[in-house]
Amino acid sequence: MGLPPLRQPLYGLDPFIQDGLLRVGGRLAKSAVLLEVQKRVAKKWRESTRRMHLCLISNLLKMKSCVTGAPSMDLVGLGEYGLAKAIPGLDCTFPGGYEGLIENLMSELPDGLVSYNKPVRCVDWNDTEKSESSVLIECDDGEKIVADHVIVTVPLGYLKKHHSTLFQPPLPLHKLHTIQRMGFGTNNKIFVEFDSPWWDPDCEVIYFVWDDEDALVDHVPDLHSSWIKKLFGFTVVKPTERFGHVLCGWIAGRELEYMETLSEQEVTQAMTQLVRTFTGNPGITPKRIFRSQWFHDPWTCGSYSFLGKGCSDQDLDNMREPLPPKASLSQPLQVLFAGEATHHCYFSTVHGALLSGWREADRLISHYVSISSSELQSK
Numbered sequence: 001m002g003l004p005p006l007r008q009p010l011y012g013l014d015p016f017i018q019d020g021l022l023r024v025g026g027r028l029a030k031s032a033v034l035l036e037v038q039k040r041v042a043k044k045w046r047e048s049t050r051r052m053h054l055c056l057i058s059n060l061l062k063m064k065s066c067v068t069g070a071p072s073m074d075l076v077g078l079g080e081y082g083l084a085k086a087i088p089g090l091d092c093t094f095p096g097g098y099e100g101l102i103e104n105l106m107s108e109l110p111d112g113l114v115s116y117n118k119p120v121r122c123v124d125w126n127d128t129e130k131s132e133s134s135v136l137i138e139c140d141d142g143e144k145i146v147a148d149h150v151i152v153t154v155p156l157g158y159l160k161k162h163h164s165t166l167f168q169p170p171l172p173l174h175k176l177h178t179i180q181r182m183g184f185g186t187n188n189k190i191f192v193e194f195d196s197p198w199w200d201p202d203c204e205v206i207y208f209v210w211d212d213e214d215a216l217v218d219h220v221p222d223l224h225s226s227w228i229k230k231l232f233g234f235t236v237v238k239p240t241e242r243f244g245h246v247l248c249g250w251i252a253g254r255e256l257e258y259m260e261t262l263s264e265q266e267v268t269q270a271m272t273q274l275v276r277t278f279t280g281n282p283g284i285t286p287k288r289i290f291r292s293q294w295f296h297d298p299w300t301c302g303s304y305s306f307l308g309k310g311c312s313d314q315d316l317d318n319m320r321e322p323l324p325p326k327a328s329l330s331q332p333l334q335v336l337f338a339g340e341a342t343h344h345c346y347f348s349t350v351h352g353a354l355l356s357g358w359r360e361a362d363r364l365i366s367h368y369v370s371i372s373s374s375e376l377q378s379k
Contacts, residue, residue: 034216037054037057037216041053041054050214051211051214052209052211054213054214054215054216055209055210055211055212055213055214056209057216058209058210058213058214058215058216058217058218059207059208059209059210059213059232059233060232061073061216061217061218062218062230062231062232062252063207063232063233063250064076064218065218065230065232065252065253066187066232066250066251066252067187068183068185068306068348069183069184069185069186069187069252069302069303069304069305069306069348070183070185070252070253070306070308071185071186071219071252071253071254072218072219072253073218074218075183075185075306075308075309076183076306076307076308076309077307077308077309077310077311083307083313083316083344083345084307084345084346084347084348085345085346087346087349087351118139118140118141118143119139119140120137120138120139120140120166121138121139121140121165121166122137122138122165122166122167122168123135123136123137123138123150123152123166123167123168123335124136124137124138124168125150125167125168125169125323125324125334125335126324126330126331126334134146134147134148134331134334135147135148135149135150135334135335137150148331148334149333149334149335149336149364150334150335150336151335151336151337151338151357151360152335152336152337152338152339153337153338153339153353153357154166154299154339155184155299155300155301155302155304155305155339155340155341156179156182156184156302156304156305156319156339156341157184157300157301157302157303158299158300158301159179160179160180160184160301161301163176163179167335171323172323172325174318175318175319175321177318178311178314178315178318178319179319181308181310181311181315182305182306182307182308182311182315182319182341183305183306183307183308183311184301184302184303184304184305184306184341185252185253185302185303185304185306186252186253186256186257186294186295186302186303187250187251187252187256187294187303187304188250188251188252188256188259188260188291188292188293188294188295188303189248189249189250189291189292190231190248190249190250190251190259190267190271190289190290190291190292191237191246191247191248191249191289191290191291192234192246192247192248192249192271192275192286192289193244193245193246193286193287193288193289193290194245194246194247194284194285194286194287195245195287196245197240197245198275198279198281198284199236199247203236204235204236205233205234205235205236206233206234206235206236206247207232207233208229208231208232208233208274208278210229213229218230218253219253219254219255220255223254223255223258224258227255227258227259227270228255228270228271228273228274229255230251230252230253230255230256231249231250231251231255231274232250232251233249233250234247234248234249234250235247235248235250236248249271256295257295257296259291260291260293260295260296264289264291267289267291268286268288268289271286271289272284272285272286304340304341304347304348304349305340305341305347305348306347306348307347313344316342316343316344316347317344319337319341319342320337320338320342320343320344320356320359321337322334322335322336322337322363323335323336332367333363333364333367336360336363336364337360338353338356338357338359338360339353339356340352340353340356342356343355343356
């Protein structure tokens, strides 16, 4: 579930500032927007409303931090501007979640074709330019599997942490440098259910604007006492007939990492206090909560990628480049790379991950079509 687009100016905020901070199709770096903010603070904003405007922008910075998955917008570069594209239409929610989608796809495959719970220790690919051996997959349980091609789809966060042991020989330097330059953050959701709604029927988003955040910050100074302030707001989960009275809170950054260490009771208490503070109603009590915990998941180490400072479209090319490199004389396309971090314009999205898998499948199909054509010509 993603964030719904805003259809009108937020709180009467300057349209340029709002557009710059909320644009999903082309994300502006924080510094570029804040430079314009500084110009307009003195020229256009009255002193009586200046503080409110600045607090609103701090809220929008938190929102953009969630959209990009970056701990702070200070880490997001202008390379994203013009590269990321918005996907038209509404989000698609699968009735059984992603597991339901996978089960549906698996139902069309022969039994025993796919192995689960079988971690891979090492991908041993050949770059000696002498041997024509295939790829050797070493699993944690000791089993070794020989393959002609391997498509690696692990998240960028996992690659950042394990690339040195996952590949033998090591990845080429240009690919390693790209993995280091690209950003990979975490965006968690906290679903909060209530017995009855305390928001309007046509409400889509609820923003939490704090009156002490006029310093244009997208992080909190004290994780222990104020981590909840990084949660920029709620989106209303619809339709109500299907999901009940549920709000989805969004949080990113160091505050999210701290939240994952807390018990469910502690998170529930924090959410209860937050809602009561902003509504002024001490009787509102959540029925239950459910949260994601992507940062501490050992197989993802976060949520999705973003283009950090210094990144460009060349880094996205490097991410999806197969091994061995084209200049090598070894067997081609031994290791291929897919996943959202390898898509040239839909990075950060499930859609991009899906398309990247199709791309690598097409790459292999084209490879074997080419081989077949060459064999026919030689005969």
